[in-house]
Amino acid sequence: MSGAPAVVRAACPLDCPDACSLDVTVEAGRVTKIEGSRDRNELTAGFICSKVRTLPRHLRAPERLLHPLVRAGRKGEGAFERISWDDALDRIAARLIEIRDRFGGEAILPYAYGGSNGLLSDGTTDALLFRRLGASRLARTVCAAPTGRAATGLYGKMEGVALPDYVHAKLIVVWGCNPSATGIHLVPIVRAARDAGARLVVVDPRRIPLAAQADLHLAPRPGSDAPLALAAIRELYARGAADLDFLARHATGVEALRQRAEPWTLARAAAEADVPVADLERFVDLYAESSPAVIRCGWGVERNRNGGSAVAAILSLPAVAGKFGVRGGGYTMSNSGAWRFAAEPLWGPEPTTRTINMNRLGEALERAEPPVRALFVYNSNALATTPNQTSVRRGLEREDLFTVVFDQVATDTARYADVVLPATHFLEHRELSRGYGAFVLHVSEPAAAPPGEARPNYEVFAELAMRCGVARACEIPAEREAVARVLDATGRGEALRAELAERGYGLPAAGARPVQFVDVFPHTADRKIHLVPPELDREAPGGLHAYRADPATGRFPLALVSPATSRTVSSTFGHLRRGPVPLEMHPDDAAARGLADGERVRIWNELGEVICDLKLSSAMRPGVVELPKGLWSHNTVNGATANALAPDSLTDLGGGACFNDARVEVERAAALAPDAASLAHG
Numbered sequence: 001m002s003g004a005p006a007v008v009r010a011a012c013p014l015d016c017p018d019a020c021s022l023d024v025t026v027e028a029g030r031v032t033k034i035e036g037s038r039d040r041n042e043l044t045a046g047f048i049c050s051k052v053r054t055l056p057r058h059l060r061a062p063e064r065l066l067h068p069l070v071r072a073g074r075k076g077e078g079a080f081e082r083i084s085w086d087d088a089l090d091r092i093a094a095r096l097i098e099i100r101d102r103f104g105g106e107a108i109l110p111y112a113y114g115g116s117n118g119l120l121s122d123g124t125t126d127a128l129l130f131r132r133l134g135a136s137r138l139a140r141t142v143c144a145a146p147t148g149r150a151a152t153g154l155y156g157k158m159e160g161v162a163l164p165d166y167v168h169a170k171l172i173v174v175w176g177c178n179p180s181a182t183g184i185h186l187v188p189i190v191r192a193a194r195d196a197g198a199r200l201v202v203v204d205p206r207r208i209p210l211a212a213q214a215d216l217h218l219a220p221r222p223g224s225d226a227p228l229a230l231a232a233i234r235e236l237y238a239r240g241a242a243d244l245d246f247l248a249r250h251a252t253g254v255e256a257l258r259q260r261a262e263p264w265t266l267a268r269a270a271a272e273a274d275v276p277v278a279d280l281e282r283f284v285d286l287y288a289e290s291s292p293a294v295i296r297c298g299w300g301v302e303r304n305r306n307g308g309s310a311v312a313a314i315l316s317l318p319a320v321a322g323k324f325g326v327r328g329g330g331y332t333m334s335n336s337g338a339w340r341f342a343a344e345p346l347w348g349p350e351p352t353t354r355t356i357n358m359n360r361l362g363e364a365l366e367r368a369e370p371p372v373r374a375l376f377v378y379n380s381n382a383l384a385t386t387p388n389q390t391s392v393r394r395g396l397e398r399e400d401l402f403t404v405v406f407d408q409v410a411t412d413t414a415r416y417a418d419v420v421l422p423a424t425h426f427l428e429h430r431e432l433s434r435g436y437g438a439f440v441l442h443v444s445e446p447a448a449a450p451p452g453e454a455r456p457n458y459e460v461f462a463e464l465a466m467r468c469g470v471a472r473a474c475e476i477p478a479e480r481e482a483v484a485r486v487l488d489a490t491g492r493g494e495a496l497r498a499e500l501a502e503r504g505y506g507l508p509a510a511g512a513r514p515v516q517f518v519d520v521f522p523h524t525a526d527r528k529i530h531l532v533p534p535e536l537d538r539e540a541p542g543g544l545h546a547y548r549a550d551p552a553t554g555r556f557p558l559a560l561v562s563p564a565t566s567r568t569v570s571s572t573f574g575h576l577r578r579g580p581v582p583l584e585m586h587p588d589d590a591a592a593r594g595l596a597d598g599e600r601v602r603i604w605n606e607l608g609e610v611i612c613d614l615k616l617s618s619a620m621r622p623g624v625v626e627l628p629k630g631l632w633s634h635n636t637v638n639g640a641t642a643n644a645l646a647p648d649s650l651t652d653l654g655g656g657a658c659f660n661d662a663r664v665e666v667e668r669a670a671a672l673a674p675d676a677a678s679l680a681h682g
């Protein structure tokens with residue numbers, strides 16, 4: 001790579017709906033600037049979020065792992081010695097084979113989520129390795145599992161309203177997501193729609209930035225979205241505003257849904273959600289009278305015991321109110337289904353080994369039978385992201401557990417590893433990414449040289465599969481061929497290759513701006529909306545829309561939410577967010593506890609405690625406190641984060657995480673020993 005600056009085309013594969021196209025400036029093999037591109041993704045429109053704009057910092061951050069390491073102290077201490085790649089891979093292969101032969105393949109647990117990579121770094125050679133070892137399977141449920149179940153059950157994951165088409169809407173409902181923090185490109189689109197006369201409703205327990213410009217902000221107590229949506233459905237029927245003709249032609253389960261909505265009067269739902277009944281009524285007014293009306297349903301809705309039913313109820317609203325069939329009308333959830341990847345696994349048949357829910361990692365490490373004896377963590381900082389953090393930490397401390405962490409940086413989880421492997425970043429390897437908001441697919445070539453000895457996932461898992469003796473070199477395709485395989489799995493590989501060559505991005509079969517019930521229809525077997533899908537009805541405890549009450553108790557009355565922020569959408573980049581992060585609380589809640597702004601507080605429940613500083617904020621509604629998602633141990637005084645207070649109970653659908661079911665109390669923290677903070681951080 002020469003020293004003259006060059007601009008390389010790339011794409012962002014981070015866990016964000018927008019899938020931005022990027023212009024990456026590279027000088028002397030180093031990334032010096034990243035900007036949003038003006039082509040290859042109309043949503044990007046030349047700007048990107050600060051997380052990725054400041055990515056050059058991350059690529060050469062002191063926390064980057066440069067060489068393979070082996071543990072040289074107690075687990076959690078973070079003491080390591082450098083070893084060679086050969087030595088590291090041989091050690092890992094030897095231990096995995098030994099554990100498989102002595103205890104069976106299920107004693108091995110791979111643990112991964114999206115990380116900051118795309119489709120080539122997840123579910124390719126890693127899947128090959130672990131399937132052939134007969135490892136335990138991981139249910140990847142920490143995010144999007146309930147929404148995925150609901151969207152699949154009702155609509156077969158039908159393509160949603162394209163975000164740029166929101167400018168055509170006369171009403172935009174932003175429900176359970178904060179586009180100012182994640183998926184930021186919706187913000188200027190909403191602004192443009194507002195300028196053109198659209199009205200805006202925000203449903204979120206916090207006064208997120210968009211709420212400030214909304215015509216109506218409903219701030220329900222976490223976990224009570226389902227009653228609000230069901231009450232709106234009931235009211236639409238009561239007013240004669242339900243589109244019976246559309247429902248008769250396009251939906252099943254119509255009467256079942258109506259009956260389940262029946263108990264939820266506006267007054268009862270408003271009381272349960274703790275919102276003014278007049279506001280709920282106003283929401284129904286706006287929704288009934290506006291067309292096109294679009295609902296942007298976010299993932300904040302799912303993070304509680306009723307999350308799946310809540311999403312199902314929200315996604316039922318456009319069907320009941322007859323909001324489809326016009327540009328800018330309908331709903332948007334995840335558009336990942338637009339790619340219609342073949343259900344048939346590309347990397348060998350799915351094994352029938354046991355499945356462990358990733359939200360219950362602590363339980364799996366502490367109590368699973370047969371025990372987990374090898375844990376391989378990649379694309380994930382498990383200790384930072386998993387509920388019941390104290391249990392996860394205890395599990396990671398097990399001296400008899402062989403743990404590998406393969407990551408770009410020294411994460412909290414890596415401190416507990418026996419072997420640590422350095423991974424490349426998405427700008428340092430070939431990558432394939434597709435949007436789940438934007439309808440685009442990109443293939444990116446490496447833009448920069450990796451630091452030190454960092455290597456790509458694809459290559460390392462292929463090498464391990466061979467060293468473990470479960471695959472031969474001739475069975476593992478070169479990366480370019482693997483990319484072609486993934487493209488072919490969409491059923492339109494040839495067309496995508498042509499589009500990529502011609503204009504630098506690919507589109508799904510439905511195109512870039514499908515109109516629901518004009519261009520796209522439910523991908524269910526009968527092409528109808530299943531308002532109460534039998535499979536979801538069987539799965540949800542008590543049936544779909546059976547409401548489970550707030551878990552608050554007299555002892556733990558406050559709901560703790562842990563939403564994404566503009567700096568941490570997940571734990572990725574947590575190493576860059578140094579310094580303490582405060583708990584946010586409404587002034588009335590603080591006054592009731594005699595707490596003042598800036599005080600050091602203890603947040604606690606039966607699962608654990610977090611010690612941090614307090615920030616008073618009228619953006620919080622009373623009864624709800626916030627400590628953001630994605631924090632690392634260095635962000636709090638005692639090294640615990642919100643997940644130390646989150647239960648490992650599961651959502652009604654999809655086995656999702658109930659982060660927002662954490663109920664806590666907050667009090668002034670007792671003085672800590674002078675060195676307590678540094679000990680907590682190792």
Ligand code: SF4
Nearest residue numbers: 012016019020049052
């Ligand atoms: S807005 Fe989303 S897709 Fe765009 S650069 Fe930021 S994280 Fe990536």
